[in-house]
Amino acid sequence: MSFDIDSIFDKAASGKSLVKNRQALTIDYVPEKLPFRDEEAKTLAQVLSTVFKGARPSNLLLFGKPGTGKTAVAKNVVDRLQKKSNELKIDVTVIFINAKAAGSAYKVLFEIAEDLGINKEEQGKQVHFTGLSMGEATDRILQYIQKKKLHFILVIDEIDSLVDKSGDDILYNFTRANQRMMSKGGFVTLIGISNSLTFKDKLDPRVRSSLSEEETVFNPYTVDQLRQILQERSKLAFNEGAISDAAINLCAAMAGREHGDARKAIDLLRVAAELAEREGATRVDEKHVRAGQDRMEKDAPFVALKNAPVHHKLVIIAVTKSKSGTTGDVYDTYLTLCKQVEQKPLTQRRVTQIISELELLGLVSTDIVNQGRYGRSQKIKITIPMTTVKEALKEDFASLITTATN
């Protein structure tokens, strides 16, 4: 067992690492300069600059596919705005929230309150992490803004997930609040960032028109742009000569194949670098990028499966064991599995729901088939190799899986 361990440690300790700034390869990293996004940044800055004249900037929506730089541009501009406002001694309160990371609508409100410092100051008017109604929580926040006459810029990243989960009530209240506060000195500017271009359709017309007073669409990067982005990022992240041009080009090409997702490209670069370091290579090459791509493809379903709740796992096993793969058949198989492991089975309704969740995760694929007189159903297939399933589930359901393969 001890064959290689010393040499692994030695390699790591010898300081011959390829990466000089690992931070630059993470998703959270916001670079100083954002190539190919000057126009968008300029628009955003122009809109927000109104605040320095003491007036309310327009609300703004930023659209674009994942990895097109929306969040980075917003963070970048907003950071500078804050710095400038400190310099000029003009009060601007900026809060940046990721609705998806926050989890639920209420938690978004809670985070806003937390960041504003309401909970430290306002005795009896705090926004606790549970217990209040949404309306009450919103009111308290708005009242605070009004009382303090705050010039408040609220950036909501992944705003679509907020609306999906709990409708546009919160947005409605925030946009409407401006009309009430107008004369009294405080105001709220909302900046929404959305991945989905159809996001606006889900909004109430009143919210829609006031939320998208201005709009900016982020187009995907071209492969060539991705290449340049990766090149600049590599200069920050890697030591001189620690990555080949070919590797960068390949990264760009792979990520650009679907739509120019810079995040994916940078992820891939990072994974490739890790693999290269691990094998003690002196620089990152094409083969590491390929291996990285490979690993990312394999890892995602493995992790998803391993962390899935018990019944999701059982459903997966049922899918692999089921003969015909129709919903009814899978459900029957699932029922017997439940009996074997002494789990209380869920209803069929819930199981079909789980199946569609698994489909979203890409673990399973479904086709609707019509057997006329014999009804209409889904044909469900696993889309990942059996070995992955076995590997991921062996701890929980070793016995079921061995019988599944026989």
Place this chain on the structure above:
DNA sequence: CATCCACTGGAACCTATGGGTG
């Protein structure tokens, strides 16, 4: 060409958890 199967998928409702206000 109407029928009718075996589901699909929307919607309301339920329960537990972890709280709140007056």
Place this chain on the structure above:
DNA sequence: CACCCATAGGTTCCAGTGGATG
């Protein structure tokens, strides 16, 4: 104390649905 709140993860109920079959 009585009664209210949000959320996750379920259940119950039920109106569709597409096309092979009689």
